[in-house]
Amino acid sequence: MWERIKGLWQQQDHPELARSEQEQQTDLDFLSQELQAQRLDGLEQQLRPLTTSKFRPVAQRAERMLGLVWFHQRKYTKALPIFExxxxxxxxLNDWFNVVTSATLGGEIARGAGAFERALERQRSQADEASADAAAQPSIAMLHYFYACALRDAQAYEQAFEQLQILRTLFEKLSKGSDPERLHLRGLPSLEQLLELMVDVLSQSDSTSEAAGWVQAFGGKLDNAFQEPVQQAVVQLLQTASNDSAPS
Known part of the structure:
Protein backbone atom coordinates (compact mmCIF):
# COMPACT_ATOMS: atom_id res chain seq x y z
CA MET A 1 0.00 0.00 0.00
CA TRP A 2 2.72 2.49 0.98
CA GLU A 3 4.59 2.00 -2.29
CA ARG A 4 1.35 2.50 -4.20
CA ILE A 5 0.68 5.77 -2.38
CA LYS A 6 4.25 6.88 -2.99
CA GLY A 7 3.86 6.07 -6.68
CA LEU A 8 0.69 8.10 -6.97
CA TRP A 9 2.39 11.07 -5.34
CA GLN A 10 5.34 10.84 -7.71
CA GLN A 11 3.03 10.67 -10.72
CA GLN A 12 1.20 13.81 -9.61
CA ASP A 13 4.46 15.64 -9.01
CA HIS A 14 6.07 14.31 -12.22
CA PRO A 15 3.39 13.54 -14.86
CA GLU A 16 6.01 11.93 -17.14
CA LEU A 17 6.21 8.99 -14.71
CA ALA A 18 2.56 8.14 -15.46
CA ARG A 19 3.51 7.47 -19.09
CA SER A 20 4.15 3.97 -20.46
CA GLU A 21 7.61 2.41 -20.47
CA GLN A 22 7.89 2.94 -24.23
CA GLU A 23 6.92 6.60 -23.88
CA GLN A 24 9.52 7.10 -21.15
CA GLN A 25 12.15 5.40 -23.32
CA THR A 26 11.21 7.76 -26.14
CA ASP A 27 11.76 10.69 -23.77
CA LEU A 28 15.20 9.25 -22.97
CA ASP A 29 15.97 8.85 -26.67
CA PHE A 30 15.50 12.60 -27.10
CA LEU A 31 17.56 13.41 -24.00
CA SER A 32 20.27 11.04 -25.23
CA GLN A 33 20.55 13.06 -28.43
CA GLU A 34 20.94 16.21 -26.35
CA LEU A 35 23.65 14.50 -24.31
CA GLN A 36 25.53 13.34 -27.40
CA ALA A 37 25.41 16.88 -28.78
CA GLN A 38 26.80 18.15 -25.45
CA ARG A 39 23.74 20.30 -24.86
CA LEU A 40 23.87 19.72 -21.13
CA ASP A 41 21.93 22.69 -19.76
CA GLY A 42 18.74 21.50 -18.08
CA LEU A 43 19.45 17.80 -18.68
CA GLU A 44 19.97 17.04 -15.01
CA GLN A 45 16.53 18.40 -14.12
CA GLN A 46 14.86 16.45 -16.94
CA LEU A 47 16.60 13.18 -16.10
CA ARG A 48 16.13 13.18 -12.34
CA PRO A 49 12.41 12.22 -12.32
CA LEU A 50 13.06 9.35 -14.74
CA THR A 51 15.68 7.87 -12.40
CA THR A 52 12.76 7.01 -10.10
CA SER A 53 10.70 5.31 -12.83
CA LYS A 54 8.94 2.10 -11.80
CA PHE A 55 10.35 0.57 -14.98
CA ARG A 56 13.83 -0.65 -14.09
CA PRO A 57 15.33 -0.34 -17.62
CA VAL A 58 14.16 3.28 -17.74
CA ALA A 59 15.48 4.09 -14.27
CA GLN A 60 18.88 2.51 -14.99
CA ARG A 61 19.23 4.26 -18.34
CA ALA A 62 18.27 7.60 -16.81
CA GLU A 63 20.79 7.12 -13.98
CA ARG A 64 23.51 6.28 -16.47
CA MET A 65 22.73 9.37 -18.51
CA LEU A 66 22.68 11.53 -15.38
CA GLY A 67 26.11 10.19 -14.47
CA LEU A 68 27.33 11.01 -17.98
CA VAL A 69 26.00 14.56 -17.69
CA TRP A 70 28.06 15.05 -14.54
CA PHE A 71 31.04 13.31 -16.14
CA HIS A 72 31.01 15.68 -19.10
CA GLN A 73 30.73 18.58 -16.66
CA ARG A 74 33.85 17.16 -14.94
CA LYS A 75 31.89 16.53 -11.74
CA TYR A 76 33.60 13.17 -11.37
CA THR A 77 32.93 12.72 -7.67
CA LYS A 78 29.18 13.13 -8.31
CA ALA A 79 29.20 10.73 -11.27
CA LEU A 80 31.27 8.03 -9.55
CA PRO A 81 28.67 6.67 -7.04
CA ILE A 82 26.02 6.46 -9.77
CA PHE A 83 28.32 4.46 -12.02
CA GLU A 84 29.39 2.21 -9.14
CA LEU A 93 31.63 -3.79 -19.12
CA ASN A 94 30.56 -0.27 -20.05
CA ASP A 95 29.28 0.49 -16.56
CA TRP A 96 32.48 -0.79 -14.96
CA PHE A 97 34.56 1.28 -17.36
CA ASN A 98 32.53 4.37 -16.50
CA VAL A 99 33.62 3.70 -12.91
CA VAL A 100 37.23 3.43 -14.11
CA THR A 101 37.28 6.77 -15.89
CA SER A 102 35.28 8.78 -13.36
CA ALA A 103 37.35 7.44 -10.44
CA THR A 104 40.65 7.98 -12.23
CA LEU A 105 39.87 11.49 -13.45
CA GLY A 106 38.49 12.32 -10.01
CA GLY A 107 41.86 11.43 -8.45
CA GLU A 108 40.68 8.11 -6.99
CA ILE A 109 43.50 6.17 -8.68
CA ALA A 110 43.31 3.01 -6.54
CA ARG A 111 39.52 2.91 -6.88
CA GLY A 112 39.84 3.22 -10.63
CA ALA A 113 42.44 0.43 -10.73
CA GLY A 114 40.10 -1.93 -8.87
CA ALA A 115 37.26 -1.15 -11.27
CA PHE A 116 39.59 -1.68 -14.22
CA GLU A 117 40.25 -5.24 -13.06
CA ARG A 118 36.49 -5.80 -12.90
CA ALA A 119 36.13 -4.41 -16.43
CA LEU A 120 38.84 -6.75 -17.72
CA GLU A 121 37.18 -9.71 -16.02
CA ARG A 122 33.87 -8.82 -17.64
CA GLN A 123 35.46 -8.44 -21.08
CA ARG A 124 37.16 -11.83 -20.80
CA SER A 125 33.99 -13.56 -19.60
CA GLN A 126 32.02 -12.12 -22.52
CA ALA A 127 34.69 -13.34 -24.94
CA ASP A 128 34.59 -16.81 -23.36
CA GLU A 129 30.81 -16.87 -23.62
CA ALA A 130 31.01 -15.69 -27.25
CA SER A 131 27.99 -13.55 -26.45
CA ALA A 132 26.30 -11.36 -29.03
CA ASP A 133 27.46 -8.29 -27.11
CA ALA A 134 31.12 -9.31 -27.08
CA ALA A 135 31.88 -8.14 -30.61
CA ALA A 136 30.50 -4.68 -29.86
CA GLN A 137 32.64 -4.23 -26.73
CA PRO A 138 36.13 -2.67 -26.68
CA SER A 139 38.97 -5.17 -27.03
CA ILE A 140 41.44 -5.85 -24.22
CA ALA A 141 43.98 -3.64 -25.99
CA MET A 142 41.52 -0.75 -26.35
CA LEU A 143 40.55 -1.01 -22.67
CA HIS A 144 44.22 -0.66 -21.72
CA TYR A 145 44.55 2.25 -24.16
CA PHE A 146 41.53 4.18 -22.84
CA TYR A 147 42.63 3.52 -19.26
CA ALA A 148 46.13 4.79 -20.02
CA CYS A 149 44.61 7.95 -21.54
CA ALA A 150 42.58 8.56 -18.37
CA LEU A 151 45.69 8.04 -16.21
CA ARG A 152 47.62 10.48 -18.40
CA ASP A 153 44.85 13.06 -18.08
CA ALA A 154 44.91 12.55 -14.30
CA GLN A 155 48.70 13.09 -14.40
CA ALA A 156 49.24 9.60 -12.96
CA TYR A 157 52.17 9.10 -15.33
CA GLU A 158 53.79 6.15 -13.58
CA GLN A 159 50.56 4.15 -13.69
CA ALA A 160 49.99 5.24 -17.29
CA PHE A 161 53.44 3.91 -18.19
CA GLU A 162 52.50 0.52 -16.70
CA GLN A 163 49.60 0.40 -19.14
CA LEU A 164 51.91 1.47 -21.97
CA GLN A 165 54.15 -1.50 -21.28
CA ILE A 166 51.17 -3.83 -21.62
CA LEU A 167 50.06 -2.07 -24.80
CA ARG A 168 53.58 -2.31 -26.22
CA THR A 169 53.62 -6.09 -25.70
CA LEU A 170 50.16 -6.49 -27.24
CA PHE A 171 51.07 -4.29 -30.19
CA GLU A 172 54.33 -6.10 -30.89
CA LYS A 173 52.47 -9.41 -30.86
CA LEU A 174 49.33 -8.51 -32.78
CA SER A 175 50.72 -6.09 -35.35
CA LYS A 176 52.98 -8.61 -37.05
CA GLY A 177 52.08 -8.82 -40.72
CA SER A 178 49.32 -6.21 -40.33
CA ASP A 179 48.69 -3.22 -42.54
CA PRO A 180 49.07 -0.13 -40.30
CA GLU A 181 45.76 1.16 -41.69
CA ARG A 182 43.85 -1.94 -40.53
CA LEU A 183 45.08 -2.47 -36.99
CA HIS A 184 41.58 -1.91 -35.64
CA LEU A 185 40.58 -5.29 -37.12
CA ARG A 186 42.90 -6.85 -34.55
CA GLY A 187 41.49 -4.78 -31.72
CA LEU A 188 44.43 -2.37 -31.51
CA PRO A 189 44.59 1.43 -31.37
CA SER A 190 46.21 2.98 -34.40
CA LEU A 191 49.99 3.37 -34.26
CA GLU A 192 49.54 7.14 -34.31
CA GLN A 193 47.25 7.00 -31.26
CA LEU A 194 49.67 4.79 -29.38
CA LEU A 195 52.73 6.87 -30.24
CA GLU A 196 51.00 10.12 -29.27
CA LEU A 197 50.17 8.59 -25.90
CA MET A 198 53.75 7.35 -25.50
CA VAL A 199 55.14 10.82 -26.18
CA ASP A 200 52.68 12.45 -23.75
CA VAL A 201 53.53 10.05 -20.93
CA LEU A 202 57.26 9.52 -21.52
CA SER A 203 57.94 13.25 -21.84
CA GLN A 204 57.17 13.39 -18.10
CA SER A 205 59.91 10.87 -17.22
CA ASP A 206 63.14 11.78 -15.44
CA SER A 207 65.24 10.74 -18.43
CA THR A 208 63.76 11.56 -21.79
CA SER A 209 66.78 10.11 -23.60
CA GLU A 210 66.14 6.73 -21.95
CA ALA A 211 62.45 7.08 -22.75
CA ALA A 212 63.34 7.76 -26.39
CA GLY A 213 65.45 4.60 -26.34
CA TRP A 214 62.41 2.69 -25.05
CA VAL A 215 60.35 3.92 -28.02
CA GLN A 216 63.25 3.12 -30.38
CA ALA A 217 63.39 -0.42 -29.03
CA PHE A 218 59.63 -0.71 -29.53
CA GLY A 219 60.09 0.23 -33.18
CA GLY A 220 62.78 -2.42 -33.54
CA LYS A 221 60.16 -5.08 -32.80
CA LEU A 222 57.82 -3.90 -35.55
CA ASP A 223 57.62 -4.49 -39.28
CA ASN A 224 59.22 -2.01 -41.68
CA ALA A 225 55.86 -0.43 -42.49
CA PHE A 226 55.74 1.02 -38.95
CA GLN A 227 59.23 2.50 -38.77
CA GLU A 228 58.68 6.04 -40.06
CA PRO A 229 56.05 7.12 -37.50
CA VAL A 230 58.09 5.51 -34.70
CA GLN A 231 61.16 7.54 -35.67
CA GLN A 232 59.05 10.69 -35.84
CA ALA A 233 57.82 10.00 -32.30
CA VAL A 234 61.42 9.55 -31.09
CA VAL A 235 62.37 12.92 -32.60
CA GLN A 236 59.30 14.57 -31.06
CA LEU A 237 60.12 13.13 -27.65
CA LEU A 238 63.71 14.39 -27.80
CA GLN A 239 62.52 17.81 -29.00
CA THR A 240 60.14 17.98 -26.05
CA ALA A 241 63.05 17.39 -23.69
CA SER A 242 65.13 20.03 -25.48
CA ASN A 243 62.34 22.60 -25.24
CA ASP A 244 61.78 21.87 -21.57
CA SER A 245 65.48 22.38 -20.79
CA ALA A 246 65.82 25.59 -22.82
CA PRO A 247 66.20 28.78 -20.71
CA SER A 248 63.09 30.94 -20.59
Whole structure:
Protein backbone atom coordinates (compact mmCIF):
# COMPACT_ATOMS: atom_id res chain seq x y z
CA MET A 1 0.00 0.00 0.00
CA TRP A 2 2.72 2.49 0.98
CA GLU A 3 4.59 2.00 -2.29
CA ARG A 4 1.35 2.50 -4.20
CA ILE A 5 0.68 5.77 -2.38
CA LYS A 6 4.25 6.88 -2.99
CA GLY A 7 3.86 6.07 -6.68
CA LEU A 8 0.69 8.10 -6.97
CA TRP A 9 2.39 11.07 -5.34
CA GLN A 10 5.34 10.84 -7.71
CA GLN A 11 3.03 10.67 -10.72
CA GLN A 12 1.20 13.81 -9.61
CA ASP A 13 4.46 15.64 -9.01
CA HIS A 14 6.07 14.31 -12.22
CA PRO A 15 3.39 13.54 -14.86
CA GLU A 16 6.01 11.93 -17.14
CA LEU A 17 6.21 8.99 -14.71
CA ALA A 18 2.56 8.14 -15.46
CA ARG A 19 3.51 7.47 -19.09
CA SER A 20 4.15 3.97 -20.46
CA GLU A 21 7.61 2.41 -20.47
CA GLN A 22 7.89 2.94 -24.23
CA GLU A 23 6.92 6.60 -23.88
CA GLN A 24 9.52 7.10 -21.15
CA GLN A 25 12.15 5.40 -23.32
CA THR A 26 11.21 7.76 -26.14
CA ASP A 27 11.76 10.69 -23.77
CA LEU A 28 15.20 9.25 -22.97
CA ASP A 29 15.97 8.85 -26.67
CA PHE A 30 15.50 12.60 -27.10
CA LEU A 31 17.56 13.41 -24.00
CA SER A 32 20.27 11.04 -25.23
CA GLN A 33 20.55 13.06 -28.43
CA GLU A 34 20.94 16.21 -26.35
CA LEU A 35 23.65 14.50 -24.31
CA GLN A 36 25.53 13.34 -27.40
CA ALA A 37 25.41 16.88 -28.78
CA GLN A 38 26.80 18.15 -25.45
CA ARG A 39 23.74 20.30 -24.86
CA LEU A 40 23.87 19.72 -21.13
CA ASP A 41 21.93 22.69 -19.76
CA GLY A 42 18.74 21.50 -18.08
CA LEU A 43 19.45 17.80 -18.68
CA GLU A 44 19.97 17.04 -15.01
CA GLN A 45 16.53 18.40 -14.12
CA GLN A 46 14.86 16.45 -16.94
CA LEU A 47 16.60 13.18 -16.10
CA ARG A 48 16.13 13.18 -12.34
CA PRO A 49 12.41 12.22 -12.32
CA LEU A 50 13.06 9.35 -14.74
CA THR A 51 15.68 7.87 -12.40
CA THR A 52 12.76 7.01 -10.10
CA SER A 53 10.70 5.31 -12.83
CA LYS A 54 8.94 2.10 -11.80
CA PHE A 55 10.35 0.57 -14.98
CA ARG A 56 13.83 -0.65 -14.09
CA PRO A 57 15.33 -0.34 -17.62
CA VAL A 58 14.16 3.28 -17.74
CA ALA A 59 15.48 4.09 -14.27
CA GLN A 60 18.88 2.51 -14.99
CA ARG A 61 19.23 4.26 -18.34
CA ALA A 62 18.27 7.60 -16.81
CA GLU A 63 20.79 7.12 -13.98
CA ARG A 64 23.51 6.28 -16.47
CA MET A 65 22.73 9.37 -18.51
CA LEU A 66 22.68 11.53 -15.38
CA GLY A 67 26.11 10.19 -14.47
CA LEU A 68 27.33 11.01 -17.98
CA VAL A 69 26.00 14.56 -17.69
CA TRP A 70 28.06 15.05 -14.54
CA PHE A 71 31.04 13.31 -16.14
CA HIS A 72 31.01 15.68 -19.10
CA GLN A 73 30.73 18.58 -16.66
CA ARG A 74 33.85 17.16 -14.94
CA LYS A 75 31.89 16.53 -11.74
CA TYR A 76 33.60 13.17 -11.37
CA THR A 77 32.93 12.72 -7.67
CA LYS A 78 29.18 13.13 -8.31
CA ALA A 79 29.20 10.73 -11.27
CA LEU A 80 31.27 8.03 -9.55
CA PRO A 81 28.67 6.67 -7.04
CA ILE A 82 26.02 6.46 -9.77
CA PHE A 83 28.32 4.46 -12.02
CA GLU A 84 29.39 2.21 -9.14
CA UNK A 85 25.78 1.48 -8.24
CA UNK A 86 24.91 0.69 -11.86
CA UNK A 87 27.97 -1.53 -12.30
CA UNK A 88 27.01 -3.57 -9.26
CA UNK A 89 23.48 -3.96 -10.66
CA UNK A 90 24.32 -4.76 -14.28
CA UNK A 91 27.91 -6.06 -14.13
CA UNK A 92 28.27 -4.66 -17.63
CA LEU A 93 31.63 -3.79 -19.12
CA ASN A 94 30.56 -0.27 -20.05
CA ASP A 95 29.28 0.49 -16.56
CA TRP A 96 32.48 -0.79 -14.96
CA PHE A 97 34.56 1.28 -17.36
CA ASN A 98 32.53 4.37 -16.50
CA VAL A 99 33.62 3.70 -12.91
CA VAL A 100 37.23 3.43 -14.11
CA THR A 101 37.28 6.77 -15.89
CA SER A 102 35.28 8.78 -13.36
CA ALA A 103 37.35 7.44 -10.44
CA THR A 104 40.65 7.98 -12.23
CA LEU A 105 39.87 11.49 -13.45
CA GLY A 106 38.49 12.32 -10.01
CA GLY A 107 41.86 11.43 -8.45
CA GLU A 108 40.68 8.11 -6.99
CA ILE A 109 43.50 6.17 -8.68
CA ALA A 110 43.31 3.01 -6.54
CA ARG A 111 39.52 2.91 -6.88
CA GLY A 112 39.84 3.22 -10.63
CA ALA A 113 42.44 0.43 -10.73
CA GLY A 114 40.10 -1.93 -8.87
CA ALA A 115 37.26 -1.15 -11.27
CA PHE A 116 39.59 -1.68 -14.22
CA GLU A 117 40.25 -5.24 -13.06
CA ARG A 118 36.49 -5.80 -12.90
CA ALA A 119 36.13 -4.41 -16.43
CA LEU A 120 38.84 -6.75 -17.72
CA GLU A 121 37.18 -9.71 -16.02
CA ARG A 122 33.87 -8.82 -17.64
CA GLN A 123 35.46 -8.44 -21.08
CA ARG A 124 37.16 -11.83 -20.80
CA SER A 125 33.99 -13.56 -19.60
CA GLN A 126 32.02 -12.12 -22.52
CA ALA A 127 34.69 -13.34 -24.94
CA ASP A 128 34.59 -16.81 -23.36
CA GLU A 129 30.81 -16.87 -23.62
CA ALA A 130 31.01 -15.69 -27.25
CA SER A 131 27.99 -13.55 -26.45
CA ALA A 132 26.30 -11.36 -29.03
CA ASP A 133 27.46 -8.29 -27.11
CA ALA A 134 31.12 -9.31 -27.08
CA ALA A 135 31.88 -8.14 -30.61
CA ALA A 136 30.50 -4.68 -29.86
CA GLN A 137 32.64 -4.23 -26.73
CA PRO A 138 36.13 -2.67 -26.68
CA SER A 139 38.97 -5.17 -27.03
CA ILE A 140 41.44 -5.85 -24.22
CA ALA A 141 43.98 -3.64 -25.99
CA MET A 142 41.52 -0.75 -26.35
CA LEU A 143 40.55 -1.01 -22.67
CA HIS A 144 44.22 -0.66 -21.72
CA TYR A 145 44.55 2.25 -24.16
CA PHE A 146 41.53 4.18 -22.84
CA TYR A 147 42.63 3.52 -19.26
CA ALA A 148 46.13 4.79 -20.02
CA CYS A 149 44.61 7.95 -21.54
CA ALA A 150 42.58 8.56 -18.37
CA LEU A 151 45.69 8.04 -16.21
CA ARG A 152 47.62 10.48 -18.40
CA ASP A 153 44.85 13.06 -18.08
CA ALA A 154 44.91 12.55 -14.30
CA GLN A 155 48.70 13.09 -14.40
CA ALA A 156 49.24 9.60 -12.96
CA TYR A 157 52.17 9.10 -15.33
CA GLU A 158 53.79 6.15 -13.58
CA GLN A 159 50.56 4.15 -13.69
CA ALA A 160 49.99 5.24 -17.29
CA PHE A 161 53.44 3.91 -18.19
CA GLU A 162 52.50 0.52 -16.70
CA GLN A 163 49.60 0.40 -19.14
CA LEU A 164 51.91 1.47 -21.97
CA GLN A 165 54.15 -1.50 -21.28
CA ILE A 166 51.17 -3.83 -21.62
CA LEU A 167 50.06 -2.07 -24.80
CA ARG A 168 53.58 -2.31 -26.22
CA THR A 169 53.62 -6.09 -25.70
CA LEU A 170 50.16 -6.49 -27.24
CA PHE A 171 51.07 -4.29 -30.19
CA GLU A 172 54.33 -6.10 -30.89
CA LYS A 173 52.47 -9.41 -30.86
CA LEU A 174 49.33 -8.51 -32.78
CA SER A 175 50.72 -6.09 -35.35
CA LYS A 176 52.98 -8.61 -37.05
CA GLY A 177 52.08 -8.82 -40.72
CA SER A 178 49.32 -6.21 -40.33
CA ASP A 179 48.69 -3.22 -42.54
CA PRO A 180 49.07 -0.13 -40.30
CA GLU A 181 45.76 1.16 -41.69
CA ARG A 182 43.85 -1.94 -40.53
CA LEU A 183 45.08 -2.47 -36.99
CA HIS A 184 41.58 -1.91 -35.64
CA LEU A 185 40.58 -5.29 -37.12
CA ARG A 186 42.90 -6.85 -34.55
CA GLY A 187 41.49 -4.78 -31.72
CA LEU A 188 44.43 -2.37 -31.51
CA PRO A 189 44.59 1.43 -31.37
CA SER A 190 46.21 2.98 -34.40
CA LEU A 191 49.99 3.37 -34.26
CA GLU A 192 49.54 7.14 -34.31
CA GLN A 193 47.25 7.00 -31.26
CA LEU A 194 49.67 4.79 -29.38
CA LEU A 195 52.73 6.87 -30.24
CA GLU A 196 51.00 10.12 -29.27
CA LEU A 197 50.17 8.59 -25.90
CA MET A 198 53.75 7.35 -25.50
CA VAL A 199 55.14 10.82 -26.18
CA ASP A 200 52.68 12.45 -23.75
CA VAL A 201 53.53 10.05 -20.93
CA LEU A 202 57.26 9.52 -21.52
CA SER A 203 57.94 13.25 -21.84
CA GLN A 204 57.17 13.39 -18.10
CA SER A 205 59.91 10.87 -17.22
CA ASP A 206 63.14 11.78 -15.44
CA SER A 207 65.24 10.74 -18.43
CA THR A 208 63.76 11.56 -21.79
CA SER A 209 66.78 10.11 -23.60
CA GLU A 210 66.14 6.73 -21.95
CA ALA A 211 62.45 7.08 -22.75
CA ALA A 212 63.34 7.76 -26.39
CA GLY A 213 65.45 4.60 -26.34
CA TRP A 214 62.41 2.69 -25.05
CA VAL A 215 60.35 3.92 -28.02
CA GLN A 216 63.25 3.12 -30.38
CA ALA A 217 63.39 -0.42 -29.03
CA PHE A 218 59.63 -0.71 -29.53
CA GLY A 219 60.09 0.23 -33.18
CA GLY A 220 62.78 -2.42 -33.54
CA LYS A 221 60.16 -5.08 -32.80
CA LEU A 222 57.82 -3.90 -35.55
CA ASP A 223 57.62 -4.49 -39.28
CA ASN A 224 59.22 -2.01 -41.68
CA ALA A 225 55.86 -0.43 -42.49
CA PHE A 226 55.74 1.02 -38.95
CA GLN A 227 59.23 2.50 -38.77
CA GLU A 228 58.68 6.04 -40.06
CA PRO A 229 56.05 7.12 -37.50
CA VAL A 230 58.09 5.51 -34.70
CA GLN A 231 61.16 7.54 -35.67
CA GLN A 232 59.05 10.69 -35.84
CA ALA A 233 57.82 10.00 -32.30
CA VAL A 234 61.42 9.55 -31.09
CA VAL A 235 62.37 12.92 -32.60
CA GLN A 236 59.30 14.57 -31.06
CA LEU A 237 60.12 13.13 -27.65
CA LEU A 238 63.71 14.39 -27.80
CA GLN A 239 62.52 17.81 -29.00
CA THR A 240 60.14 17.98 -26.05
CA ALA A 241 63.05 17.39 -23.69
CA SER A 242 65.13 20.03 -25.48
CA ASN A 243 62.34 22.60 -25.24
CA ASP A 244 61.78 21.87 -21.57
CA SER A 245 65.48 22.38 -20.79
CA ALA A 246 65.82 25.59 -22.82
CA PRO A 247 66.20 28.78 -20.71
CA SER A 248 63.09 30.94 -20.59
Missing amino acids: DLARQTNS
